[in-house]
Structures are given as C-alpha cells and as structure tokens.
Amino acid sequence: MTSAVRRVLVLIDGLHTRALVDAITRLVGLDGAHVLLLHVQGTSARSGLELASRRPGGRGLPPQRARDLEEAELRSGAEALAEAAAAFRDQAESVETMELRGEAGRLVCDTAARWRADLIAIRAGGRDRPPVGPASLGPAARFVTDHAPCAVLLIR
Amino acid sequence: MHTALAAVIFAVTLTAVVVRPLRINETWFAACGGVLMLVVGAVTPGAAADAVGSEWNLFLFFFGLMLTAAVADMSRFFDWIAALAAGAAAGRGRRLLVTVILIGALVTIFLSNDATAIILTPVVYTMATRLRLRVMPYLLAVSFVANSASMTLPISNPINVLVGERLHAPLGEYLLHLLPASIAAIAITAGVFMALFWRTADRRFEFDWRSAVSAASAERSFFVPVLAGLALLALAYVIASALLWPLGVVATAGGVGLCGIAIARRRLSRQHLQAHVSPALFVYIAALFVLIRAVQDAGLTTALVAGAVARATDASTAVAGGLLGTAVTSNVVNNLPAVLVFVSGAQTGGVAPALHAPFLFGALAGADLGPNLTPVGALSTMLWLVIVRRRGVEVSAWDFFKIGVVVAPLTLIAAGLLIAVSFR
Numbered sequence: 001m002t003s004a005v006r007r008v009l010v011l012i013d014g015l016h017t018r019a020l021v022d023a024i025t026r027l028v029g030l031d032g033a034h035v036l037l038l039h040v041q042g043t044s045a046r047s048g049l050e051l052a053s054r055r056p057g058g059r060g061l062p063p064q065r066a067r068d069l070e071e072a073e074l075r076s077g078a079e080a081l082a083e084a085a086a087a088f089r090d091q092a093e094s095v096e097t098m099e100l101r102g103e104a105g106r107l108v109c110d111t112a113a114r115w116r117a118d119l120i121a122i123r124a125g126g127r128d129r130p131p132v133g134p135a136s137l138g139p140a141a142r143f144v145t146d147h148a149p150c151a152v153l154l155i156r
Numbered sequence: 157m158h159t160a161l162a163a164v165i166f167a168v169t170l171t172a173v174v175v176r177p178l179r180i181n182e183t184w185f186a187a188c189g190g191v192l193m194l195v196v197g198a199v200t201p202g203a204a205a206d207a208v209g210s211e212w213n214l215f216l217f218f219f220g221l222m223l224t225a226a227v228a229d230m231s232r233f234f235d236w237i238a239a240l241a242a243g244a245a246a247g248r249g250r251r252l253l254v255t256v257i258l259i260g261a262l263v264t265i266f267l268s269n270d271a272t273a274i275i276l277t278p279v280v281y282t283m284a285t286r287l288r289l290r291v292m293p294y295l296l297a298v299s300f301v302a303n304s305a306s307m308t309l310p311i312s313n314p315i316n317v318l319v320g321e322r323l324h325a326p327l328g329e330y331l332l333h334l335l336p337a338s339i340a341a342i343a344i345t346a347g348v349f350m351a352l353f354w355r356t357a358d359r360r361f362e363f364d365w366r367s368a369v370s371a372a373s374a375e376r377s378f379f380v381p382v383l384a385g386l387a388l389l390a391l392a393y394v395i396a397s398a399l400l401w402p403l404g405v406v407a408t409a410g411g412v413g414l415c416g417i418a419i420a421r422r423r424l425s426r427q428h429l430q431a432h433v434s435p436a437l438f439v440y441i442a443a444l445f446v447l448i449r450a451v452q453d454a455g456l457t458t459a460l461v462a463g464a465v466a467r468a469t470d471a472s473t474a475v476a477g478g479l480l481g482t483a484v485t486s487n488v489v490n491n492l493p494a495v496l497v498f499v500s501g502a503q504t505g506g507v508a509p510a511l512h513a514p515f516l517f518g519a520l521a522g523a524d525l526g527p528n529l530t531p532v533g534a535l536s537t538m539l540w541l542v543i544v545r546r547r548g549v550e551v552s553a554w555d556f557f558k559i560g561v562v563v564a565p566l567t568l569i570a571a572g573l574l575i576a577v578s579f580r
Contacts, residue, residue: 014288015359045281045291048555052299053277055270056182056440056492062229062431065278072285079288126290128355 006032009117010088011108011140012039014080016123021087023155024121030092036115037084037097039077040104040140074099105143113149120144121153159454162198165189166451170489183436186443199450207449208442213404215438217317220407224389225271226432227414230425231382234279236372237263242283243365249289249357250350256280256294257346260301265308266390269524272302274432287361292555293353297345299556300528300563304345307524307571308338310403311393315495317403319520322499323513327398333517333578337571341525344566352559378421385414444493452500461501465515471579474511478502478518479572483526483564495523514579521571529564530557 008030010020024030049069081097088095100107112120125131125138136156137145144152169189173182193199199207228234241259245252260280264272277298284294306313310320310330320330373379389410396406418424451457465477478498485494498519501507507515 015290045295048292049278049281049295052295052556053273055274056437056490062275062278063427064431065275065282069278069282069285072282076285076288 007034007036007115007117008092008119008121009036009038009108009112009115010084011104011120011122011144012037012080012084013123013126014039014076014083015126016128017080017084017087020084020121020123020155021091024153025091028119028121028153030088032093035088035092035095036111036117037081037088037095038108038111039081039084039097039099040107041073041077041099041101042104042140043102103143104140105147108140108144109147109149117150119151119153120148121155124154124156158196158198159456161196162193162450162454163456165192165196165198166447166456169447170493173493174489181436183440183443186440186447190443190446193446193450199446199453203449203453204446207445211318211321211441211445213321213402214314214318215441216402216404216408217311217314218437218441219433220404220409220411221268221270221314222433222437223411223415223429224267224386224407225275226428227382227411227418228267228271228386229275229432230418230423230428231375231379232372233379233382233386234263234275236369236379238276238279238283239365239368239372242287242363243369247360247362249359249361250354252284252287252289252361253293253297253349253353253357254346257297257301257342257349260298261305261308261342264302264305265312266386266393268311269302269306269313272298277302287363289359289361290356293349293357296555296559297349300345300349300559301342303525303528304341304563304567305338307334307341307521309393310397311407313524315491315523316520319495319499319516319523320403322503323516324400325513326400327394330397333575334521336578337521337574340570340574341567344570345528345563348559348563348566352562375421375423378417378423381417381421382414385410385417389414441492444496448493448496448500451497452504455504457497457501458504458506459501461498461506464498464501465507465511468507468511468515471511471514472576474507474514475518475576475579476572478515478520479522479568479575482519482522483529483568484522486523486526487530491523491527494526495519498523514575517575518572521575522568525564525567525571528567529560 008024008028010024012020077099081099085095085097098111100111108120108122122141122144124136124141137154141154145154166189169185172185172189176182176185190204194201194204237259241255242252244255260272260276263276277295280294280298281291284291307316310316310327323330389406392406392410393403396403415424448457461481464481465474468474468477482491482494482498485497499516502512502515502519
C-alpha cells in the first residue's frame with residue numbers, strides 16, 4: 001500500500017464483488033485504507049422497462065408496480081452493499097457505503113471528487129468477461145476513464 | 157386537391173404520433189389529425205362516424221382487455237405466475253429465462269400482448285432485481301415474446317381481432333394458417349435468447365418460491381374466483397373464436413364479470429382501474445380510423461397495397477407482400493396504423509379477391525412480429541438512440557435493437573414460409 005492511496009472508491013455492481021475484492025487486494029492492497037463502496041441504480045434498465053411497457057394512449061407502468069420496483073431496487077442495492085462491506089471490512093481500515101441513482105460514470109466521478117478519493121476501482125464492463133477490443137470498456141468505465149479526478153484501476 | 161391534402165395531413169400526423177414532440181401523448185396528435193381531415197373535407201362526418209362505429213367490436217375488445225388486466229393485477233395473478241416461474245427454475249438463471257419466456261407466451265396467448273408488456277414486464281423486472289440477477293435478459297425476453305406469441309390466437313393481439321373481422325376465418329382455419337408460424341416464432345425467440353444470454357444468465361439464485369406463491373394468493377377468497385374467471389374467459393375466447401362470435405362482446409362480458417368478483421369481494425381498486433383503463437386509447441384508435449378512412453377515400457391505401465402486391469401472382473407471393481408490407485411499415489410508423497392501411501387497401505380492391513386471405517394472414521403476421529425489430533418504437537427512435545449512444549450515454553433501448561435485428565428477420569422468414577405452405 002503506497003501512502004498516496006489511502007482513500008479508495010469502489011463501484012459495486014452486486015454481481016462481481018468477490019472478483020473486485022480479490023483484484024483490489026492483490027493489485028493495490030488495502031492496509032490502512034479507507035474504502036467507500038458505491039452502488040448505483042442505473043437508469044438504463046429502468047428506461048428500457050419504461051420503453052418496453054409503454055403503449056399508445058398513455059398506458060404504462062401502473063403506479064403500484066413502480067413502487068414495488070423501487071423497493072426491489074433499494075433492497076437489492078442494500079444487499080449488494082452489505083455483502084461487499086462484509087468482504088472489504090477485513091482488508092481495509094474503514095468501510096463506508098453509499099447508494100445513488102443515476103448515470104454510474106458521472107456519479108462515480110462526482111463522488112470521488114467530493115470524497116477526495118485517491119483511487120477509483122471499477123470493473124471495465126458489466127459483463128462477466130468484458131470483451132477485448134475497442135468496445136472493451138462499458139459506458140460507466142469509459143466515462144470514469146475520461147473524467148476521473150484521480151487514478152483509476154480498471155479491473156477486467 | 158383532397159388527395160394531396162389527405163396525404164399531407166396523414167403523413168404529418170403519423171410523424172407526430174411517432175416522434176411525440178415535447179413528449180406529448182400521441183392521442184393529441186392523432187385527434188388533431190382526424191379533426192383536420194374533417195375540417196378540410198377529406199372525410200365526411202358520416203363516413204368518419206361509419207369508420208369508427210363499424211369497429212365497435214375492436215373498441216369493446218380493448219375495453220374488456222383493460223378491465224381483465226386491471227382485475228388480474230388487483231388479484232396479484234401476475235405476481236403468482238412469476239413466482240411459479242421462479243420456482244420452476246429451481247434456482248438456475250438459465251432455466252428462469254426459459255420459464256419467463258413460457259409465462260410471457262402464456263399470458264400473451266390468453267390475455268394479449270398488451271397485458272404482457274404493461275403488467276408482466278414490470279413484475280419480471282422486479283423479480284429479477286430481487287433475485288439480484290441481471291435484469292436486462294429477462295426484461296428483453298418478456299418484451300420480445302409478447303410480440304412473438306401474439307399471433308397464436310385471435311385474442312392474443314388486438315390487431316388479430318381487427319384483421320380477423322375482415323377474414324371471417326373460424327378458429328380452425330386461423331390455427332391452420334398461423335399456429336405453426338406462431339410456435340416457430342416462439343421457439344426461435346427462445347432459441348435466440350438462450351444463445352445470446354447463455355453465459356450471462358448462468359447464475360444461481362435463492363428464492364423461497366412457495367412463500368412468494370402463498371403471498372401472491374394470500375387473499376384466497378378473491379384470488380381463486382379471479383383465477384377461475386380468467387380460465388373461464390380463456391375458454392370462452394376459444395369457443396367464441398370457433399363460432400365467429402364477436403370477441404369484443406366476450407372480452408367485455410369477461411372484464412365486467414371479473415370486476416363483479418372484485419366488487420363482491422370488496423377488492424375493486426380505483427387506482428388499478430385508472431392505471432389500466434385508458435380513455436385516451438379509444439380516442440387514439442378512433443382518430444386513426446378517421447385518418448385511414450380519409451386516405452382510403454382518397455384512393456391512397458388501394459394504390460399502396462396494389463403496389464405492395466403488384467408482383468403477387470399466387471398465395472405465397474401474396475403472403476410475402478402482406479407480411480413484408482406491414483412488417484416494414486410497423487417499424488416506420490406503428491403496427492396499428494400500419495395494419496389499418498393495409499387492411500383498408502386490401503378491402504378496397506388493392507388485392508385480387510382470390511389472394512385476399514393469404515395477403516391478410518401475411519399482413520397480420522407482419523404486424524404482430526414486425527415490431528420486434530424496433531420494439532421500443534419506430535425507426536426514428538432508433539436513429540435517436542444511435543446519436544445518444546455515440547455520445548457515450550447508457551441507453552438500454554440499444555439492447556432491444558441488437559436483439560431485434562436477429563429475432564425479427566428470423567421469425568418473419570419462418571412465419572412467411574409456414575403461412576405460405578399452409579395455403580398449398
């Protein structure tokens with residue numbers, strides 16, 4: 001662990017927590033580091049749902065369904081963060097969690113700047129095995145790579 | 157003069173309906189277009205009233221479907237069937253993809269593609285989120301199968317009712333021409349999804365499905381009669397299709413009966429009714445009928461359809477003409493106005509009487525399956541998506557298009573071939 005890297009922001013997707021913990025521990029080391037785990041409810045799937053379920057005449061997502069959906073998203077986000085916090089707790093000095101809604105890349109950069117992160121750790125893409133080539137970075141990783149206010153660790 | 161005016165009003169109205177400037181509800185544009193047709197004299201008030209009034213069966217069908225969907229939603233039928241799908245998947249993500257496609261097909265076949273898109277899709281989204289699976293494969297699967305399974309029965313898609321009115325085909329004849337094509341479309345959709353998401357869906361999940369099923373059917377005094385009512389309604393649809401009874405009457409009677417159950421059990425929810433029953437939809441459809449009547453009276457639909465089937469010399473080429481015509485037009489505008497144009501053209505002499513049935517069966521399949529190419533809208537939406545994607549914005553609708561370019565052509569080709577074979 002270098003003295004410069006003391007505040008690490010990790011973007012959690014709820015699907016690859018173990019891989020993230022292993023890679024960050026192996027490549028950077030977290031002794032004495034403060035870790036902020038961030039989970040973002042993206043707008044992509046929700047916008048897809050709204051587009052798919054919309055019908056002419058204004059028929060769309062019934063209000064009670066929208067409430068069920070929000071509750072499910074909040075609960076799954078909280079579970080993903082709790083699981084990740086448990087995994088990182090043994091490795092780092094302190095672990096905080098944060099749940100946000102919006103575009104992941106932008107929120108990661110904004111949060112990193114506000115929290116004064118030394119390093120952002122993020123998966124290169126949402127897939128289990130991000131593809132090789134020009135499309136190897138997902139939209140969030142692409143945005144963070146281009147706009148991060150600090151060093152970025154991309155995990156493939 | 158009237159012809160040119162009607163064509164311009166029609167084109168501008170449909171463009172506004174598709175683009176929806178300022179996100180204004182498309183009903184307003186359709187209504188304005190219909191009124192404008194009356195004002196300029198492109199259609200007489202009598203002809204407009206006749207165009208709308210003669211489609212009473214379709215209006216009743218939509219009304220019945222909305223009531224049915226509202227009560228089924230109140231009873232938590234959709235949560236119940238989704239919990240069963242999760243239970244049948246036995247904790248495996250891939251298997252869940254299959255069971256989700258199966259329930260999507262089942263709900264579409266008996267409750268229509270609208271019920272699947274509007275109610276089942278968010279239920280599946282919520283379930284996949286709770287199970288902490290990737291949501292998109294399941295969301296996309298339900299969305300695509302809602303179109304792929306929608307030609308199975310005459311009640312699986314309101315468009316089938318509309319075309320069926322012109323075909324006067326009893327259930328046996330309907331199934332002879334469309335059932336193999338429908339089964340093929342569902343199988344192709346399932347196959348494409350399994351191939352594309354084989355790895356992505358390979359996840360395990362834990363789910364107490366018995367508790368979920370019990371919770372969904374907890375109010376047994378309401379849930380059981382609704383379930384029985386839905387089963388009876390499905391049976392009534394099949395009998396009515398076989399005897400060529402108006403499906404709108406059956407749908408409305410079924411919907412009112414289900415509302416009666418909800419009232420008797422004191423479970424009728426105004427919020428559910430408001431969410432599912434949309435008066436604006438009736439205005440939208442009525443306006444479309446007026447618009448179509450205007451361009452029909454101007455001779456435009458006949459010319460268009462005559463052009464589409466200019467090379468049709470036998471049943472196979474008529475099927476291909478109808479199928480391709482509505483499939484392509486559905487993606488340029490929307491499938492309801494698309495099929496209205498083609499049905500109108502066929503009725504007014506655009507197709508030789510001998511080729512009427514193959515053309516209309518092809519048109520029905522094209523209008524049902526075609527929207528899978530751009531299931532989130534029309535081509536203009538997709539062009540917009542290309543632009544925002546280039547700017548790095550995450551847009552899930554792009555995922556729809558990437559699958560649509562595989563599913564839509566495959567299902568259309570298979571359906572076209574099977575329908576053509578059915579006429580030999």
